[in-house]
Amino acid sequence: MEYIKGALASIIDNKARSLLTMLGIIIGIASVITILAIGNGLKFTVGGELDDMQSGGVTMVINPKKTDKFLTGNEVRAIGEQIPEAYGASPSVSAYMDITGRYKTSGSIRGGNENAIYGQTESIVSGRFYNSDESESGSAVAVLTQEGAVMIFGTTDAVGKTFELQYGSQSREVMVVGLLRSTEEQIKNAYPRSGVESYNYPTVYVPYTLLTQGFGMPGENITSYQIFPHPGEQDPASLRARRVTENILGIRGEGAVSVQSYASMLATFDRILNIVTYVVAFIAAISLIVGGIGVMNIMTVSVTERTREIGIRKALGARTDSILAQFLAESAMITLIGGIIGMLAGYGLTFIVSHFMSFPPRVEIADVLMVVLISTSIGLFFGIYPALRAAKMDPIEALRYE
Amino acid sequence: MEKLVDVIDVCKIYNPGENEVRALDHVSLSINAGEFVAIIGQSGSGKSTLMNMLGCLDTPTSGTYMLHGMDVSHMTDNEQSDVRNREIGFIFQGFNLIQSLTALENVELPLVYRGVPRKERTQLAQKALQVVGLGNRMDHRPQEMSGGQQQRVAIARAIAQAPPILLADEPTGNLDSGSSREIIEIIKKLYREGRTVILITHDPGIAKQAKRIVTISDGRIKSDIINPDADV
Ligand SMILES: Nc1ncnc2c1ncn2[C@@H]1O[C@H](COP(=O)(O)OP(=O)(O)OP(=O)(O)O)[C@@H](O)[C@H]1O
Ligand SMILES: [Mg+2]
Numbered sequence A: 001m002e003y004i005k006g007a008l009a010s011i012i013d014n015k016a017r018s019l020l021t022m023l024g025i026i027i028g029i030a031s032v033i034t035i036l037a038i039g040n041g042l043k044f045t046v047g048g049e050l051d052d053m054q055s056g057g058v059t060m061v062i063n064p065k066k067t068d069k070f071l072t073g074n075e076v077r078a079i080g081e082q083i084p085e086a087y088g089a090s091p092s093v094s095a096y097m098d099i100t101g102r103y104k105t106s107g108s109i110r111g112g113n114e115n116a117i118y119g120q121t122e123s124i125v126s127g128r129f130y131n132s133d134e135s136e137s138g139s140a141v142a143v144l145t146q147e148g149a150v151m152i153f154g155t156t157d158a159v160g161k162t163f164e165l166q167y168g169s170q171s172r173e174v175m176v177v178g179l180l181r182s183t184e185e186q187i188k189n190a191y192p193r194s195g196v197e198s199y200n201y202p203t204v205y206v207p208y209t210l211l212t213q214g215f216g217m218p219g220e221n222i223t224s225y226q227i228f229p230h231p232g233e234q235d236p237a238s239l240r241a242r243r244v245t246e247n248i249l250g251i252r253g254e255g256a257v258s259v260q261s262y263a264s265m266l267a268t269f270d271r272i273l274n275i276v277t278y279v280v281a282f283i284a285a286i287s288l289i290v291g292g293i294g295v296m297n298i299m300t301v302s303v304t305e306r307t308r309e310i311g312i313r314k315a316l317g318a319r320t321d322s323i324l325a326q327f328l329a330e331s332a333m334i335t336l337i338g339g340i341i342g343m344l345a346g347y348g349l350t351f352i353v354s355h356f357m358s359f360p361p362r363v364e365i366a367d368v369l370m371v372v373l374i375s376t377s378i379g380l381f382f383g384i385y386p387a388l389r390a391a392k393m394d395p396i397e398a399l400r401y402e
Numbered sequence B: 001m002e003k004l005v006d007v008i009d010v011c012k013i014y015n016p017g018e019n020e021v022r023a024l025d026h027v028s029l030s031i032n033a034g035e036f037v038a039i040i041g042q043s044g045s046g047k048s049t050l051m052n053m054l055g056c057l058d059t060p061t062s063g064t065y066m067l068h069g070m071d072v073s074h075m076t077d078n079e080q081s082d083v084r085n086r087e088i089g090f091i092f093q094g095f096n097l098i099q100s101l102t103a104l105e106n107v108e109l110p111l112v113y114r115g116v117p118r119k120e121r122t123q124l125a126q127k128a129l130q131v132v133g134l135g136n137r138m139d140h141r142p143q144e145m146s147g148g149q150q151q152r153v154a155i156a157r158a159i160a161q162a163p164p165i166l167l168a169d170e171p172t173g174n175l176d177s178g179s180s181r182e183i184i185e186i187i188k189k190l191y192r193e194g195r196t197v198i199l200i201t202h203d204p205g206i207a208k209q210a211k212r213i214v215t216i217s218d219g220r221i222k223s224d225i226i227n228p229d230a231d232v
Helices: A002-013 A016-054 A072-081 A114-117 A132-135 A146-153 A184-190 A208-216 A236-248 A263-306 A307-315 A319-359 A363-389 A395-400 B049-056 B077-087 B102-114 B116-130 B147-159 B177-192
Strands: A056-064 A087-093 A095-099 A106-114 A124-126 A139-147 A162-169 A170-180 A203-207 A224-229 A257-260 B002-015 B021-032 B036-041 B062-067 B088-091 B165-169 B196-201 B211-217 B219-226
Touching: A002 A016, A002 B219, A016 A263, A016 A319, A016 A363, A056 A236, A072 A087, A072 A106, A072 A132, A072 A208, A072 A236, A087 A114, A087 A208, A095 A208, A095 B147, A106 B211, A114 A132, A114 A224, A139 A146, A146 A184, A162 B002, A162 B062, A184 B102, A203 A208, A208 B147, A224 A236, A224 B002, A236 A257, A236 B077, A236 B147, A257 B102, A263 A307, A263 A319, A263 A363, A263 B077, A307 A395, A319 B049, A395 B102, B002 B049, B021 B049, B021 B219, B036 B049, B036 B165, B049 B062, B049 B165, B077 B088, B077 B102, B088 B147, B088 B177, B102 B116, B116 B147, B147 B165, B147 B177, B177 B196, B177 B219
Parallel strands: A106 A203, A139 A170, B036 B196, B036 B211, B088 B165, B165 B196
Antiparallel strands: A056 A224, A056 A257, A087 A224, A095 A106, A095 A162, A124 A170, A139 A203, A162 A170, B002 B021, B002 B062, B211 B219
């Protein structure tokens, strides 16, 4: 305790120098925190989205390298009818758009046909799902979750209301025809908010043709679609979907039509994220080591400058370990303070970055503890040499030092 | 009377071999509790070496040093630290205050190393500062004080935890005559209050105020006399 107080006093006495010494640690910790927070946020968002899709169905992909053929919306519907192990099949187009209802927000727009209802875990509570005619005619109708309705209109009483979807310079007025159930909890926690800083955004289900015809997004020539297998029948359903698709298109061969596995997508995503994490962690580690060496350097200078003080302390009865503790406390405090500043800077940076990247940063208590632990350890480790030098000084020579 | 300091045939030899320096050459010296001893000698005679020995900052090359009944000639560094903390109050020529600490914090230092709890420590330190007349300067840092005041802080530090021995090496060496007189008066007062004082000086004018004068020359004790004219 006494040592920590002394260490703080000494750091404050040498503000400018202490801050410069901390710089390496600050940069190192800031980059660690930034990558962790961004990584967590990204994992959370993208992971969540992938989970979503996975719950909805199995995606079948026609390999554009093997054939330039494609399916029409009616063919997709027909495929679904030929798979006894599945509820149906639907095209799948999605986008992220600005939404203006009573409130302005933005959200994920998922386009499909009437079978997309089978991708939902929750049922319709009011109104209806869009039908097959609307699916193919580019109708401006939409189904929301109750949670999404609150975000857009401030109420779950949204059937019949209209809102505007905006994608680039184009916009369309869309009418709500149905609502999917949300939990009480979700409804309670949903409130109108705008922009990318919100952790939750509404999901809007529309006919895929609204996106392809209405907004001119690619997808009218269908090269991938979703099937919604009965529980536990994913494998036979997707196998049959493959055969049927091959028949319709008149193509054969390994990989012409394939199942897109979300587990593998998730794994790929994780791998990329991990590589990025390792690269940044490597840079951070180097800057932490450089920072640590800087601390060692400054502490060595400080020990030399304070030789006389060390002599005095020893003469007054300081033991070797008291001196050791005093200087270790000082280097640990320097790196700890540097670590905390770095952490704050890192979170600041994360919030700025996440603002442009439309996903929520995640601050985790474990990260904070890790910063405290790492930065203190660096101070202790790189402080050992100068502290030992101080502790081993001969009191007479130290007292004589000018 | 209790024998506090007992130096028995101590030698301190620097650079043994070629051009060795016998800083202390078979020195024997006993000092009882409650004595006021001045050790006087010319520059280079070995005064500081003796002081370092007496203050447990240094160990003899040969011979024995018994302090308060303990043989301290072959102690480890940490044991010596503890003995210094417990037994010795140092007063140095150059004050040796820590510049970054206030007067009070400087005086508290030996108590910190003693492990005295904060509250008690502050009380003892305040009392010591009042004894040397610096009750109103406790929060000043050394560079805000005159030499005489700094030396008084150093004295307060030396007496704060009431060690048996006060060891002063040229305590007035850096002071003008006015401040010198003040410091010597404080030291004499402490002696009158029952402390054992060992005062090292090359100034006969100061030495003759002590009850006993030990003269040292070339590392040897030349004379050891009771001073009948002591003015305490
Ligand atoms: N570390 C050392 N190495 C070698 N010789 C030393 C060392 N310390 C002291 N000496 C020598 O020992 C002798 C006694 O030195 P000391 O410092 O004890 O003298 P002093 O009486 O205190 O002198 P002064 O009045 O100048 O302070 C001197 O000749 C000095 O050169
Ligand atoms: Mg000397």
